[in-house]
Amino acid sequence: MSTPANPSQPDEPLPVTPPAATSIEDAVSREAGPGTASSPGTGEPPSPVPVTIEPALPPAADPAGPLSLEAALRGSVPAPGEHWPTPADGGAPLTPLLTRRWASPRSWSIQTYRQLDGYQALPAALGVAPGRITELIKSSGLRGRGGAGFPTGLKWSFLPPASTKPSYLVINADEGEPGTCKDIPLLMADPHSLIEGCIITSYAIKAPFCAIYVRGEAVHALRRVQNAVNEARAAGFLGQDILGSGYNLEIVVHAGAGAYICGEETALLDSLEGRRGQPRLKPPFPAVAGLYASPTVVNNVETIASVPAIVLGGSDWYRSMGTEKSPGPKIYSLSGHVTNPGQYEAPMGTTLRELLVSAGGMLDGIPLKFFTPGGSSTPIFTPAQLDVPLSFDDVAAAGSMLGTTALMCFNETVSVPWAVWKWLEFYKHESCGKCTPCREGTGWLVQILRRIVSGAGTLEDLDTMADAASNIAGRSFCALGDAAATPILSSFKYFRSEFEDLVTGRTPPVVESRLLVGAH
Amino acid sequence: MSGSNRRIGVPVFLDTDVVFDDLTEARADEIIARYPFSRSALLPLLHLVQSVEGFVSQPGIEFCARKLGLTVAEVSAVATFYTMYKRTPCGEHLVSVCTNALCAGLGGDAIYATLSAHLGVGHEETSGEPGAPGSITLEHAECLAACDHGPVLQVNYEYYDNQTPDGALDLVNALQAGERPHPTRGAELTDFRSVELEIAGIFTDLPSRVDAPTASVPTLRGAVLADRTEQRAPVMPNSVEFPPLPEKK
Numbered sequence: 001m002s003t004p005a006n007p008s009q010p011d012e013p014l015p016v017t018p019p020a021a022t023s024i025e026d027a028v029s030r031e032a033g034p035g036t037a038s039s040p041g042t043g044e045p046p047s048p049v050p051v052t053i054e055p056a057l058p059p060a061a062d063p064a065g066p067l068s069l070e071a072a073l074r075g076s077v078p079a080p081g082e083h084w085p086t087p088a089d090g091g092a093p094l095t096p097l098l099t100r101r102w103a104s105p106r107s108w109s110i111q112t113y114r115q116l117d118g119y120q121a122l123p124a125a126l127g128v129a130p131g132r133i134t135e136l137i138k139s140s141g142l143r144g145r146g147g148a149g150f151p152t153g154l155k156w157s158f159l160p161p162a163s164t165k166p167s168y169l170v171i172n173a174d175e176g177e178p179g180t181c182k183d184i185p186l187l188m189a190d191p192h193s194l195i196e197g198c199i200i201t202s203y204a205i206k207a208p209f210c211a212i213y214v215r216g217e218a219v220h221a222l223r224r225v226q227n228a229v230n231e232a233r234a235a236g237f238l239g240q241d242i243l244g245s246g247y248n249l250e251i252v253v254h255a256g257a258g259a260y261i262c263g264e265e266t267a268l269l270d271s272l273e274g275r276r277g278q279p280r281l282k283p284p285f286p287a288v289a290g291l292y293a294s295p296t297v298v299n300n301v302e303t304i305a306s307v308p309a310i311v312l313g314g315s316d317w318y319r320s321m322g323t324e325k326s327p328g329p330k331i332y333s334l335s336g337h338v339t340n341p342g343q344y345e346a347p348m349g350t351t352l353r354e355l356l357v358s359a360g361g362m363l364d365g366i367p368l369k370f371f372t373p374g375g376s377s378t379p380i381f382t383p384a385q386l387d388v389p390l391s392f393d394d395v396a397a398a399g400s401m402l403g404t405t406a407l408m409c410f411n412e413t414v415s416v417p418w419a420v421w422k423w424l425e426f427y428k429h430e431s432c433g434k435c436t437p438c439r440e441g442t443g444w445l446v447q448i449l450r451r452i453v454s455g456a457g458t459l460e461d462l463d464t465m466a467d468a469a470s471n472i473a474g475r476s477f478c479a480l481g482d483a484a485a486t487p488i489l490s491s492f493k494y495f496r497s498e499f500e501d502l503v504t505g506r507t508p509p510v511v512e513s514r515l516l517v518g519a520h
Numbered sequence: 521m522s523g524s525n526r527r528i529g530v531p532v533f534l535d536t537d538v539v540f541d542d543l544t545e546a547r548a549d550e551i552i553a554r555y556p557f558s559r560s561a562l563l564p565l566l567h568l569v570q571s572v573e574g575f576v577s578q579p580g581i582e583f584c585a586r587k588l589g590l591t592v593a594e595v596s597a598v599a600t601f602y603t604m605y606k607r608t609p610c611g612e613h614l615v616s617v618c619t620n621a622l623c624a625g626l627g628g629d630a631i632y633a634t635l636s637a638h639l640g641v642g643h644e645e646t647s648g649e650p651g652a653p654g655s656i657t658l659e660h661a662e663c664l665a666a667c668d669h670g671p672v673l674q675v676n677y678e679y680y681d682n683q684t685p686d687g688a689l690d691l692v693n694a695l696q697a698g699e700r701p702h703p704t705r706g707a708e709l710t711d712f713r714s715v716e717l718e719i720a721g722i723f724t725d726l727p728s729r730v731d732a733p734t735a736s737v738p739t740l741r742g743a744v745l746a747d748r749t750e751q752r753a754p755v756m757p758n759s760v761e762f763p764p765l766p767e768k769k
Binding site for chain 1: 674
């Protein structure tokens, strides 16, 4: 570990100080103490519905399993008697729901899933009229976890009631928004929660076919999901006449091929149809003409994985977590200069300050400079927004978007123009080329940013950049163009002086120009 | 190379003598049968031909077009759109280093520079004879969705988390020496072509491949913290009623 900086401690509440006895050295160097990683499980058979949200099964449940929780946690477990941050310390109130099985041995297998409430929601759902499931999801207030936050039940209800074509469910598992790293761990750790959610949702929208579009680079997630589909089929949860209900469903697991734009739902549909992944003109929306021009629901992994729990617990229970307009728990992904980066599941409306306390504070105590609330496509925040409740509406009111709750935290050592340049290289590479503002605009912005970070920029460049970004935002075919303009516009809002200092030479270049040769 | 029958207008390196055998034909048919409409099988089929040749060649494109009743132009348009379809022959291993902002700031740029200097190649270039043992194709990748494990790299799309320049150099040295260090999260390392077959949706050994451990400190951090501090989601009620259907208007 490098020598920690010793920042002054002004009245400002920064940096988020690690709670006592939780330092980075503790976090990364200590071996797990004996007995510290076993859960207080009872070993008793799982109770029938209704269920208590139990923590993970103890590792002893499957001594033959390849996963040793002790080994997995080595380096992160405080010694016996040491302190774990709690809400009393100012930490986040944790409500593991989607993540509650992750620490169990072979959590991805159907055996573990069924021991921990798995496939208990399915028979209940298949016993009611499909429309009542949609009503339940509507009343739960579940909003899409892929970034847009659209009410899930409402989306399902948009399917035309009397279509002559089959309807389809498509799962967007093409996780690629910079900073976002929640769906792939879920697919690896608990794929059956997604599969059960897919079956219930497909039944609710009367779909005979469901496709799970998994990012191609996530090959191990692909294996886990395919294995879960195979296990579910063998158990009678897929195929013909599921559990004697007369309902038939096939699920295909489909790998992408490396294109960020395919996370946009209509580009994903084109890609799934075997075409270039370019977005479609809307309307018609996928609910009317989606996959194969048929009524289609496209939902994110985390959204659909929430469905079985809502069926088991009901809407009032689900609404007991989170805020009125953003109910439920959310997987917050902390990354960057954080002592303990990782996945923290907490109620909607939890703040970054709380999450940072849970995560042991900023790495080496170096203060936070800026962060994204939900990936690089969401306007950046500064420490002034540490106490903004991270819900869809609260973040929007504060001038950004909740996105995917990908909380990338950058400390004071990071140059904002440098980070913006890196992000723009990404958007330029991933622009699909369909519309001119995005295709040309991202290219020009990258050229200007390369000049600026290598010390060859001018003050006029800054105006050109602001002008170009403003002409991409709102004028591109899909949200990728808006997203590309976002880092520029939001960094100018808070950090324009850093760009000015670079072009006037008050600060040295952050990148040697030779390193830009062949960049992307 | 196909000698006198060379395809007009097709670069020499794309024009191979590959013959797709009966097994590959059968696998293609198996993939096509999964979809309501055959064209949906195009992305998997391109992965399939890549698993045979280590890249998507012109004969590979023609194979996909023939299987799906598409034109060569239609398939070429798709093959050239996606990053994962390689248009030059790849090494035994594909090493992808995340150089997006977050990983780059944590050391990803230094890792990429170190590997590039060591291998003497740049982005999407190959050190060694493509496909030969120890040959390595290097690329810098966009966000690999493992930001809490940053800086990350992938070898054949298996995760190697929390990398350093020195650690990554050791890894690549081992790969060049014919060793296959186990990924941090993912199945036992094979090679680029074998993994492409899995991505195509053909799993010849899924029960053992799926078993490799993936639990990591960052993935489990929140779940374990909740467990240690005895925090849980609220208890579910004893019984749940589905709401009635809305009244017909």
